Amino acid sequence: MRGLASSIFFAVSAVATIVPNKTLQKDVIILGGGASGTYAAVRLREDYGKDVVVIEARTLLGGNVNTYNDPVTNTAINYGVEAYIDYGPAKDFFARFDVPTQPVVEYVQSVGSTVYVDAASGTVLPNISAPPVKADQLAALQTYLTVVEQYTPYLLPGYWNFPSGDDIPADMLLPWGDFEAKYGVQDMYPIQDLIDGGASPNTTTLYAMMNFNEPVVSGYLNGTMFDPLPFNNSILYGRAQELLGEDVLFSSQVINATRDDSGVSVLVQDDAGATTLITAPRLLVAFQPTAANVAPLALDGAENAVFSTFSSSVLWVGVVRSNFIPDNTAVTFIPGADAPPYTVEIGWSGTSGLSEIFFAGAGYTEDEGKQAVVDAFLLLVSAGTFAPPEGEEAVAEVVAFTDHTGLGFDQSVEMLQQGFIQQMYALQGQRSTWWTGALWCPGYSSNVWAFTDTILPQLLQGLD
Structure with missing residues (x-):
């Protein structure tokens, strides 16, 4: 003492x-x-x-973990953490508090269509390649699983056993794009994007594997990811x-x-x-x-x-209510030379009239970030990409907005x-x-x- x-x-x-x-x-x-x-x-x-x-x-x-409780539909929108891996003590922790679980909801009700637009103008980009067919995505993911599972002892439950020097597996030090090409797993990218946002080709493979590890991949392939019930x-x-x-x-x-x-x-x-x-x-x-x-x-x-x-990654997540984004639709803004100094992604929430959003923009206050999100939504209307119901003005309101800024390797x-x-x-x-x-x-x-x-x-x- x-x-x-x-x-x-x-x-x-x-x-x-x-x-x-x-x-x-x-x-x-x-x-x-x-x-x-x-x-x-x-x-x-x-x-x-x-x-x-x-x-x-x-x-x-x-x-x-962020939840927006929509007063219009009486629905809970999980716009932060959206799914759980059946790994370690996860299900026991839910059981401890008498919270039932169910098969994962978010990836089952995945987006039906993604619209790719120019970030500066909001107009549809016609020459974006269609994603690989689902069978090819799953085949690539299965191949990736056979590679990543051999590195599980270095990644889970932490990096206690990660080696140094020449003992680090060469695969883990490759640029991600080179790793994908080496094993021919490029077709899995839509699934990776859905789960963890994907990785750039220059990312060191170790850092991509941290987020896209064996329990995550096998959980997706085997259908063992879960959510609480109710969601x-x-x-x-x-x-x-x-x-x-x-x-x-x-x-x-x-x-x-x-x-x-x-x-x-x-x-x-x-x-x-x-x-x-x-x-x-x-x-x-x-x-x-x-x-x-x-x-x-x-x-x-x-x-x-x-x-x-x-490095610090500036990220805000939230929910937007609008009257012009179609249900079951996501929007990806593709930046060009004249793109704004921030990124907005629009996803399907599972509830009509509500979209989940991601906003990344260094130096923006909360109010400035919200306004940038509203501007991005309304840009889609002025560009003619989407339209509100006849006789109605376009409405876009940020109803939830939470800071998820953090550090990354x-x-x-x-x-x-x-x-x-x-x-x-x-x-x-x-x-x-x-x-x-x-x-x-x-x-x-x-x-x-x-x-x-x-x-x-x-x-x-x-x-x-």
Whole structure:
């Protein structure tokens, strides 16, 4: 306890003008209430009997799980996480909260047609090649599965066993386009696009495999992916929220932290300005280690050397209500030389009049992003690509819009060979701090839960 008392002193000294409204002492502090943070909190408290607290910036748990409850149709639109892999503890976690499951909904009700338009004008591009027939897509995917499954020990449940130097398989270091050509699997791209958004030809194959790994591919081919019943992904997190109760501090962020080998202390502030000083022997960081998120943690040189090399992907997801996008239709905007400095993708939500959207545009505020999305929708009307019902004005309204900005791998092949992933994983346990979440393993919820299960026993060592 002497070390924790020392940590309290330094944390308070660092922000001497702030006198905390409350102090707490816990076994484990968890930063972030997304998939990994929620799962860790439930397991640590319920299965290991530890005293935990979750610090969550938003007003609810779930992270990238986002649900829009449409008041017109009384339908839940899952516009964040849309499906689960039957891998690791996934189904057990749903069963724990008495949430039934069903065969995957999203990929069954896939898009009937995709319209390709010029991003600047909104007009239809007539010369876009039709995708391969479904039989050819599936054959290519089956071939890919025979290749990727041999690399599963390097990818799952995390990158603990990933090699370095000349021991890295040559396939994993190829540009993705070269890998596809080598094995003749180019025809699988529509399925890959549907599941994970696809990969550019220059992407290092390892990074494509992280998102398109064996459980994902076999789950698609074998029909074992699943969804909750009813199809509302927020039910699981709502029940976890009820269970954890006051052990979650919502609308709260860390403003200062002290970490060393004797323990950690964090000063937390909520939206109303109230502060809480929390001390614990262990810290579990379960949010994305973006520069903004980790700034209060006072990273050391080793941590900075790792996290500064990741790229930030600016992404917003949402739902738009319109009266002119046909049902069962997606729209892909193809950028040309005069394209706007952002990307919009329109997908079918499964509910008439509602489209799921993706918006990527660095430097845009939330309001600017929403307006850019509306402009892209209305561009399709002014170009004559779609039209509202006769006698009606075109309407496009963003009814849900959520930030999914995060970090992604794009380190060079040379960095991988020099042991970057080993350098990254060496951070685990340093300064009484452990890390989990989508950066540390393939980013699907099922993978994240399985990876978290590898972290918890290590985190608990020496914690009586």
